[in-house]
Amino acid sequence: MAAHINPAPSCLKADVWEHFGFKKKKESDNLDKTMAVCKLCHTNVKYSGNTTNLLSHLQRPLPTLFVRI
Ligand SMILES: [Zn+2]
Secondary structure: OOOOOEEOOOOOOOHHHHOEEEEEOOOOOOEEEEEEEEOOOOOEEEOOOOOHHHHHHHHOOOOOOOOOO
16 A cells, blocks of 8 residues: 655645645654655655656656556
8 A cells, every 4th residue: 555645735835736745754754855746646756846847747648557666
């Protein structure tokens, strides 16, 4: 079963955050904000303070043969 994806904090207001969330770090209760997780395909997308990577992920066709880890 995939790890739970937490919704992005409300301070992140861009529309793209409807489709991305964050996972919690294993060792603490904090969200790992270096890595956004796509809610549609559960892919980790590197997040470095801007939504460029996230937008380009959404513009890609969905991987229909995506292998679940
Ligand atoms: Zn995706």
